[in-house]
Amino acid sequence: MIIDDQHYDVIIVGTGAGGGTLAQKLAPTGKKILILERGDLSPHENERWNAMDMVAKSDLPSADEEWFDSSGDRFRPHINYWVGGSTKFYGAALLRMRERDFEKVQHQDGVSPEWPLKYQDFEPYYTEAEKLYNVHGKGGEDPTDPPRTQEYPHQPVTHEPRMQEICEAISKQGLHPFHLPLGIKQNNRHNFFESPNIEGDTTVLNRADVKTNSEEVGVLPALKYANVSLKTKAKVVCLHTNSSGREVKAVEAEICGQSYLFFADIVVLACGAVNSAALLLRSASEKHPIGLANRSDQVGRNFMKHLNTVMVQFSSAPNKSVFQKTICVNDFYWGDKDFSSPMGHIQNTGNIVQDMLPTEAMPILSLLVKLMPGFGLRQLANHSIGWWLQTEDLPDPNNRVQLVGDKLRLDYTPNNTEAHDRLIHRWMDVLKAIDRSSDNSLFPWGVYPRSETPIQVVAYQCGTCRFGEDPTTSVLDINCRAHDVDNLYIVDGSFFPSSAGVTPALTIIANALRVGDHLIERLK
Numbered sequence: 001m002i003i004d005d006q007h008y009d010v011i012i013v014g015t016g017a018g019g020g021t022l023a024q025k026l027a028p029t030g031k032k033i034l035i036l037e038r039g040d041l042s043p044h045e046n047e048r049w050n051a052m053d054m055v056a057k058s059d060l061p062s063a064d065e066e067w068f069d070s071s072g073d074r075f076r077p078h079i080n081y082w083v084g085g086s087t088k089f090y091g092a093a094l095l096r097m098r099e100r101d102f103e104k105v106q107h108q109d110g111v112s113p114e115w116p117l118k119y120q121d122f123e124p125y126y127t128e129a130e131k132l133y134n135v136h137g138k139g140g141e142d143p144t145d146p147p148r149t150q151e152y153p154h155q156p157v158t159h160e161p162r163m164q165e166i167c168e169a170i171s172k173q174g175l176h177p178f179h180l181p182l183g184i185k186q187n188n189r190h191n192f193f194e195s196p197n198i199e200g201d202t203t204v205l206n207r208a209d210v211k212t213n214s215e216e217v218g219v220l221p222a223l224k225y226a227n228v229s230l231k232t233k234a235k236v237v238c239l240h241t242n243s244s245g246r247e248v249k250a251v252e253a254e255i256c257g258q259s260y261l262f263f264a265d266i267v268v269l270a271c272g273a274v275n276s277a278a279l280l281l282r283s284a285s286e287k288h289p290i291g292l293a294n295r296s297d298q299v300g301r302n303f304m305k306h307l308n309t310v311m312v313q314f315s316s317a318p319n320k321s322v323f324q325k326t327i328c329v330n331d332f333y334w335g336d337k338d339f340s341s342p343m344g345h346i347q348n349t350g351n352i353v354q355d356m357l358p359t360e361a362m363p364i365l366s367l368l369v370k371l372m373p374g375f376g377l378r379q380l381a382n383h384s385i386g387w388w389l390q391t392e393d394l395p396d397p398n399n400r401v402q403l404v405g406d407k408l409r410l411d412y413t414p415n416n417t418e419a420h421d422r423l424i425h426r427w428m429d430v431l432k433a434i435d436r437s438s439d440n441s442l443f444p445w446g447v448y449p450r451s452e453t454p455i456q457v458v459a460y461q462c463g464t465c466r467f468g469e470d471p472t473t474s475v476l477d478i479n480c481r482a483h484d485v486d487n488l489y490i491v492d493g494s495f496f497p498s499s500a501g502v503t504p505a506l507t508i509i510a511n512a513l514r515v516g517d518h519l520i521e522r523l524k
Contacts, residue, residue, distance in 0.1 A: 001252075001259040008034045008264040009523060011251050013236045013279075016085020017508040018491035019270030020214025020222075021132070025516030027222035031523050034262060035219065036234040036253055038271075039081030042088055042215070067274075067456075068404070070411040075456045077274075077410075083232060084215030085272070086459065087505070091325065092183040092211035093347060094135050094506040096126050098333065099146040101500040108341040109416040110394045112498040116468050116478050119146055125510035133183040133212045133509060141178030144330045157182055160321040163348070166385065167327055169434040180328040180347050181506075183212040214509075231255065238283050239267065239488070245287025247487045266519065268489045270512075273303065276494045277401040277464035278408050293465075293482035298475050300401035303412060304463040304499040307391040307420040310349060311450040312384050313431050319385055325350045332423055333501055342392060343423040345501045349386030389427060390460075391420035392501045401464055412455055424450065462493030462504050479518045480511065491515050 009031035012019045023035055066074045082088050097119070104114040127150050129135075137152040139145060156179030159167055170177045222228045233255055240250040240261075248267045253260050269276045277300040283292035291299045325348045332343040394415050402409045428448050453459075468474030471483035480495050482488040491512045493504050500507075 001261060003261045004263070006032070006034070006262075008032045008262065010034070010266045010268060010519070011036060011262055011264040012268045012270060013251065014038075014085060014270035014272070014276075014492065015083050015214060015219050015230075016270060016272065016492065017087050017214050017505050018493075018512045019268070020084060020087070020218030021129075021509050021512040022218075022268060022270065022491050022516050022519075023222040023228065024132075024218045025513055026519060026523075027225040027228050029520055029523055030225075030227050033222070033228045034264065035222070035228065035230045036236055036251065036262070037081075037083050037230065037232050038235045039083060040232045042082040042084065066407075068407050068409045069455055070409070070413075072409075078457045078459070079272070079274075082215075083219055083230070084213045085270075087213035088215065090211075090213075090459070090503075090505060091350065092213075093325075093328075093503050094130065094133055094181050094183045094509075095328075095345075095502040096146055096148075097122075097500045097502060097507050098144050100334070101498070101502075105342065105498075107392070107394060107416055108339075108419045112392060112394060112500075115497050122507070122510050122514065123147075123149060125513045126506065128513050129506055129509040130181075132217055132513075133506075134185055134217075135181050135183050135506075136179075137181030138179050141176065142328070142330050143176050144333050145178075152181065156180075157184065157323070157326050159326050160324065162315075162317075162319050162321050162385075163324050163326055166434070169437065170327070170329065170430065172437070173430050173433055175329055175331045175430065177327050177329050180326055182325070184210055185212055234260075236271070236279060239279065239292055240283070241285060241287060241292070241485065245285065246485060248292075248485060264487075266487045266489065266522070268491055268515075268519075269494075270490070270492045272458075272492050273461040273464045273494045273496075274401050274408070274410065274458060276490055276492055277303075278403065280465070281401070281403045288484070293475055293484045293488060295484050296472050296475060298397075298466065298473065300464050301397040301399070302395035302463040302466055302497075303399045303401060303410070303461065304393050304395060304496070305412070305458055306460045306499055306501075307344075307393055307414055307416065308453040308457070308460075309389045309420070309424055309450050310453075311387040311389060311424070311427065311431075311448050313387065313435075313448060315383050315385065318382050323350070324348050324385060332426055336426065339419070339422050339426075341419055342501060343419050343426065344389060344391035346390075346423070346427055347388050349388045387427065387431075389420070389423050390501065390503075391416060391423055392499050395463055395466070395498060410455065410458075460493075460499065460504055462496035462499055465490050465494035466497045467495040468497065480515045489515060489519070 010033045012035045015037045067077050068074050099119040102115040102118045105112040131153045136154040136157050138156045139148055167177045234253045236253045238252040239248045242249045251262045280299045281291040327348045329346040334342050399412045465475040467476035476495055480489050493508050
């Protein structure tokens, strides 16, 4: 084992929304900071890479990683390791949790628990996060929008003509579509989407040079400071404590087949909700027999990832939008007159390509193609509009990350499914009404293929190390420090007591900024 002869003030493990953001927050302190990242720098030289390509490539770190489900069946998670973490692949939709999301909420299948902090505690950090990640949006369009002290830092991305038509048709149904808040680099939409390099690029928002991500707004700015260093291809495998078990004294990592030990006063995990929990479980010791910081037996429990469905709407006219992901609908977020429980959130997907058509719907799509001379799956994709529907799943202690020997097992049974089914059928009714009122429907009798996300899709993972004031029911305190370990923090989605109905990225970023302020005071 190689022992690093440096001593660091802070070691940050992971460079995603939490770790990368925290790195840039702490960098100006002058404190000695080491960032450890399991992956490598992403291939910026290929400007047109996209998330689907990256998942499919056989040489990715995740391609060799296997997890197991509750039945013992192995699967490859849709997760990749790069500097920037999941923000290298996310859709850049950055929404605040609603004010009521921080309270106890009754759902059809159970209760979404109250958070120990409230919206007003996060609001200034949401504002800071939106500035840092260059969020484009417009306040006040969405009836569920929480109060804000400042407007979005940039104007919303405007709808292209076809998407504007859809937006107006949704409004005619008595709903309130609004501009999806997006983290993108360019302030002028027209210079961005209408440039010669962008035209016809159906995966535009997956391009490395378009969306804001934690590598470019977090890690790279932090590395401009002499006190910050980064080691890539460094897989952290264990945290070692002192004799009392109250402090992490060393971080063990594997780098190019060699074992290294790194020492620091403060250790911050930002590996993602699954891997942070797994690392704590792997770090069991005499003082922490069932996992580090796991006196409450809550490490790994209450795993959440939303109930997600992709739905496709077809049009007789081709959809020529270069970028269609600009519409969002929250009218069913808290339910409607026919269903009083929360249902969830709807937004556009990016542009649909042939390989993204729902596999479950392939038999009927193939039949329809046969009935329409001159049409193929590629033509169907070019006539499509994609919709992403998501519903909050509720914390369940039996949905959990476990270690079985050296194998990572993810037990997950979806809950709150009736609410999600209601959202699906409610949205299908909206689309049918739109199609009946226009001549644009390719299938006027209503054909809306859809696909649910399987267990291997863990894009919105959260909840495995929840924060709270009671150390018997939570892993972290309200500053996201482990109750049982004085110098250990977690700043990824692990800390969520509930998943809410919107994507977690902006809340993870805001929380990292909040914890950053706490650590700055502690480091003084």
